[in-house]
Amino acid sequence: MAKIFCVANQKGGVGKTTTTVNLAAGLAKVGQRVLMVDLDPQGNATMGSGVDKRSMALSVYDVLLESASINEAAVFSDKCGYHVLGANRELAGAEVELVEVERREKRLKTALAEVADQFDFILIDCPPSLSMLTLNGLCAAHGVIVPMQCEYFALEGLTDLVNTIKQVHANLNPDLAIIGLLRVMFDPRITLQQQVSEQLKSHFGGKVFDTVIPRNVRLAEAPSYGLPGVIFDPSARGSLAFVAFAQEMVERIQKL
Ligand code: ADP
Numbered sequence: 424m425a426k427i428f429c430v431a432n433q434k435g436g437v438g439k440t441t442t443t444v445n446l447a448a449g450l451a452k453v454g455q456r457v458l459m460v461d462l463d464p465q466g467n468a469t470m471g472s473g474v475d476k477r478s479m480a481l482s483v484y485d486v487l488l489e490s491a492s493i494n495e496a497a498v499f500s501d502k503c504g505y506h507v508l509g510a511n512r513e514l515a516g517a518e519v520e521l522v523e524v525e526r527r528e529k530r531l532k533t534a535l536a537e538v539a540d541q542f543d544f545i546l547i548d549c550p551p552s553l554s555m556l557t558l559n560g561l562c563a564a565h566g567v568i569v570p571m572q573c574e575y576f577a578l579e580g581l582t583d584l585v586n587t588i589k590q591v592h593a594n595l596n597p598d599l600a601i602i603g604l605l606r607v608m609f610d611p612r613i614t615l616q617q618q619v620s621e622q623l624k625s626h627f628g629g630k631v632f633d634t635v636i637p638r639n640v641r642l643a644e645a646p647s648y649g650l651p652g653v654i655f656d657p658s659a660r661g662s663l664a665f666v667a668f669a670q671e672m673v674e675r676i677q678k679l
Pocket residue numbers: 434435436437438439440441442467551607608609636637638639640642643644646661
């Protein structure tokens with residue numbers, strides 16, 4: 424049965440999408456069967472996995488509105504080695520359309536249950552908000568991966584997310600836990616980043632992943648080729664770090 428993880432942080436530009444697609448590619452590389460779900464109407468994870476968001480016949484929008492199943496709507500990305508349930512602008516409308524429907528926060532969970540035996544990992548790329556879309560992700564997941572930059576306000580920004588996760592855990596999804604905090608875009612030459620990294624470890628202990636993702640321009644270049652860095656330039660430092668992170672995730676879920 425698939426382990427389902429949300430990549431979430433309500434801040435934009437912190438590395439959620441980069442983490443989602445590169446972890447998906449890294450997991451595929453180490454032999455895992457992966458489904459990547461894009462829950463952000465921007466569709467960056469979709470495009471970054473080699474799937475054109477403009478020409479998709481069906482997307483996660485259709486799945487949330489129960490007009491398609493995941494097996495109908497997901498496509499396999501040959502280049503990336505994992506399945507993609509894509510998103511595009513249409514998804515922005517789902518937020519409003521879901522207000523009227525029953526079990527609105529459990530739509531994704533219900534749909535994923537049907538395909539859980541086909542995958543080892545399901546990764547969900549969340550939008551930069553604590554919206555109904557993110558709530559669908561959190562309700563469906565066993566755990567949350569939180570990418571964060573080691574900046575001055577990093578800890579402060581976590582409070583809202585941690586509180587939301589606690590509420591979802593208490594009211595909607597007792598399985599939900601923070602699996603870990605992933606330090607991304609890390610530059611060890613910056614003293615402040617080292618300090619914040621140490622603070623994170625003393626605050627969150629074992630919840631901080633051992634793997635650190637460095638700032639690496641190859642990871643930033645890869646999306647313009649419609650590829651995760653791990654595929655675009657496998658030997659880049661950032662790509663090696665994401666493959667190491669994939670291995671760390673495989674080890675972690677065996678302990679869950
Ligand atoms: P989010 O999904 O949280 O909005 P993204 O993953 O889109 O964040 O990342 C924001 C920007 O930072 C993108 O331009 C991305 O290419 C770049 N980026 C992300 N991680 C790294 C990294 N480790 N090194 C260099 N650039 C990165």
